[in-house]
């Protein structure tokens with residue numbers, strides 16, 4: 001399927017389409033030439049058939065004249081069989097076409113013959129005899145096998161009539177049709193040509209070559225005989241012959257007989273069309289050769305000119321995609337459109353590389369200033385603590401020593417100072433913790449999440465017991481990470497789940513699922529849920545979603561979780577619906593060989 005859409009395939013189609021008109025013209029010419037050759041062959045065979053028929057007619061006429069002349073010879077006229085016999089034998093020497101010459105008496109008994117019969121012979125049953133007696137004129141008989149000569153003959157009869165009009169004797173000459181064979185060797189007739197004579201009933205009178213196989217057979221059903229017997233006149237046809245082989249035929253009626261004789265001459269179709277077929281074959285072969293050459297040329301040139309270059313472009317693109325920005329096509333020497341494309345690609349790769357290094361610098365710069373800022377926050381918080389502690393302790397001292405000397409308003413003001421200083425202290429402590437979590441951290445090792453969760457539960461024992469929470473978990477995996485930090489994540493999420501509980505006692509479930517070489521851990525609760533408008537802020541430092549009166553919180557728990565998870569190359573998010581609880585998800589890198597092995601835990605604290 002891919003090949004069908006390839007450039008090569010399309011180019012081959014273009015070549016083939018370009019060659020189609022030439023093929024059409026060639027086939028048209030071939031057909032035209034064949035038609036011309038068919039016409040020429042038809043003219044030729046018809047000419048030979050006509051020539052043969054003419055000779056045949058002449059032979060008949062000559063035979064008729066011979067008999068008329070013989071009828072005037074005294075020995076014949078006076079019926080002297082012995083003398084006549086010698087004369088007939090002499091005459092037979094003159095022409096090979098005469099199978100026999102003879103004379104019968106009025107009853108049909110043969111009384112003299114060039115080739116005498118072995119036993120007495122009567123021909124009164126012959127159609128030619130009866131017709132000659134009836135018509136008293138020259139008669140051409142139908143085809144028969146001569147009883148004396150044993151050859152296929154057409155007999156011509158001539159009655160001798162006395163002065164009273166009575167038939168005294170009948171002269172006859174048998175014409176040997178095999179003599180027609182000589183017409184097959186006229187120059188127009190190529191080897192493999194045939195000639196046959198059939199009578200009106202479709203019986204073969206003679207056929208050359210192989211007369212012995214055909215003479216006397218009825219071929220009325222063969223296509224060519226059918227055509228001839230339907231037309232009953234001179235014509236041509238391209239048709240299977242008596243033997244089934246296709247030939248170009250010319251046929252003519254041979255007059256003279258009662259039922260009608262037809263002579264046909266045929267040349268083999270393969271010979272008749274040999275030149276046209278050969279020319280067409282040569283043309284088609286040359287066109288095929290030209291097509292193959294054109295396709296090969298197209299194939300080679302597209303490979304050389306386009307596909308190789310495309311291959312290099314594709315390879316360079318893949319290398320760039322894989323991160324190798326130094327990859328170049330190496331096609332800059334080309335001056336065509338592909339060269340331009342390659343140049344543009346190379347320029348793009350250079351630009352991407354430059355941009356990447358600029359990005360890296362910017363990233364490093366950003367990281368550096370972030371670290372500086374963290375460091376600043378850490379140092380500032382650290383340094384602020386000391387004077388703050390002093391403010392706190394001095395105001396507490398002030399309250400203690402001079403509290404009773406101050407009026408009500410003064411005492412209240414001191415309480416505010418103490419309270420404010422203590423809150424500020426907590427804030428600074430939180431900030432310190434947050435920045436410490438980024439700066440510190442142990443190298444990663446295999447961490448059993450079951451253990452981390454157990455530690456977090458132990459740290460929160462009091463809180464959990466106080467709230468009547470029920471914590472359960474699925475088997476948890478072993479991951480790559482920092483044990484202390486993963487424990488902190490569990491601790492923050494669990495304490496939030498308890499802190500933001502609803503009316504009913506907290507139900508918390510921890511589970512894990514492996515996805516694409518990572519573990520997705522989740523902590524699900526049945527608490528108050530999180531309103532949509534807070535979704536954005538929830539992972540930032542001090543999100544200020546609730547007043548202190550509502551919930552006591554430091555506002556850095558989730559920010560720390562995010563920082564830790566991101567340090568592990570993971571991500572943290574949640575799904576929640578107000579009033580229906582929340583689920584917090586976070587991903588941690590899987591250990592290739594490690595799988596969840598822990599047993600199901602059903603921890604029930606105060607439950």
Ligand code: ADP
Nearest residue numbers: 496497500527529545553554555556557558559
């Ligand atoms: P804190 O809990 O100290 O306020 P956090 O960073 O841990 O700070 O959480 C930020 C805010 O996210 C919370 O004030 C609360 O509004 C919301 N929150 C966190 N966890 C939950 C929870 N399990 N259910 C409902 N709200 C939550």
